[in-house]
Amino acid sequence: MSHTIVPAEGVRLPWEGVPDHVRRAVEAELGAAVVAAVTQTGGFSPGVAARLRLDDGRRVFVKAVSAETNDISARMHRKEARKVALLPPGTPAPRLLGSYDDGTWVVLVFEEVEGRQPHIPWERDELRRVLAALGELARIPAPDGVHAPREDGFGRWREIVAAYDAGEDDLHGLDPWVRDRIHELAEREDRWAVAAAGDTLAHGDVRADNILLTADGAVFVDWPHTLRAAPWFDLLISLPCIAMQGGPDPEETFAAHPLGRDADPDDVTTVLVAVTGLFLGGARLPAPPGLPTLRAFQKAQGDQALAWLRKRL
Known part of the structure; x- marks a missing residue:
């Protein structure tokens, strides 16, 4: 099918746009003043995403958002702060250096990673490096405190069916193939958490804008969705986005990867039902601020x- 490459971007705020008292508090926690800030593109946060240079020579990455701009993003930042504190040593993720939360503004400060996002459309060698990194990530056991699969945005087919049966949704805009099978999809979606179960540490939201290519391979950033899941979970959720951004066919890529070859086919299809509902159901909602x-x-x-x-069906 043809590719429709849509950018992953929010309305970025420069570091200088953060209130003075918040910036001073962050500098106090770091023990150094910010002397330069470079805003980073890519990703969906409607707040700050910037590389900072400090007056003691250190470099850090900061993300910040106000709940008054987008309360969901502020809650995601708080969730990420809790999740990254659980990541075991050796996880390909930047280390959290500090945080600030006054109930409105939430700021996370990470070590800076010397790397860049993959090129879009995807280049073969860069994709190979990311697929290898997903294989390495799947070797890490999930630590205590990382939860097993649960709703967290899934269950969209069930929501659509409930609205349809109540006469509140005419299924406008959905593919005819979906409309003909909407109850079947919702019924199968109910089993997704069991199908996705496992003991592997999963990032939960692997996309190009959440990846930094480094000299050693790849580092994954933005961890609010991390969970305990099957080893192939991250591979599966990444492939529709990779295909959309100029990458290869998801089925061929999944079947050729060691994680995909070892996966139970029925479980994979069940989780793919839920992932498809997550994307298509979410796309029907109003755009967040x-x-x-x-x-x-x-x-x-x-x-x-x-x-x-x-x-697959």
């Missing part, structure tokens, strides 16, 4: 996931 491309991004991912699902 400060995230103008999110719904189009979800729709493009959902279209790729649906094409893959139709092959």
Whole structure:
């Protein structure tokens, strides 16, 4: 199918746009003043994402958002602070150096990673490096405190069916293949958490804008969705986005990867049903403040996931 590349971007705020008292508090925690800030593109946060240079020579990465701009993003930052504190040594993730939370502004400060996001459209060698890194990540056991699969945005088919049966949704905009099978998809979606179960540490939201290519391989950033899941979970959720951004066919890539070859086919299809619903169901919701491309991004991912699902079913 044709590729519709949609950028992953929110409305970025420069570091200088953060209130003075918040910036002073962050500098106090770091024990140094910020002398330069470079805003980073890519990703969906409607707040700050910047590389900072401090007056003692250190470099850090900071992300910050106000709940008044987007309360969901503020809650995601708080969730990420809790999750990254649980990541075991050796996880390919930046280390959290400090945080600030006054109930409105939430700021996370990470060590700076010397790396860059993959090129889009995907280049073969860079994709190979990321697929290898996913294989290495799947070797890490999930630590205590990282939860097993649960709702967290899944269950969209069930929500759509409930609204349809109540006469509140006419299924407008959904593919005819989906409309004909909407109850079947919702029923199968109910089993996704069991199908995705496992003991592996999973990032839970692998996309190009959450990856930094480094001299040693790849580092994954933005960990609010991390969970305990099957080893192949991250591979599966990444492939619709990779395909949408110029990458290869998801089924072929999954089947060729060691994680995909070892996966139970029925479990994979069940989780793919839920992932397809997550994207296509989310795309039908109103756009959140400060995230103008999110719904189009979800729709493009959902279209790729649906094409893959139709092959498997």
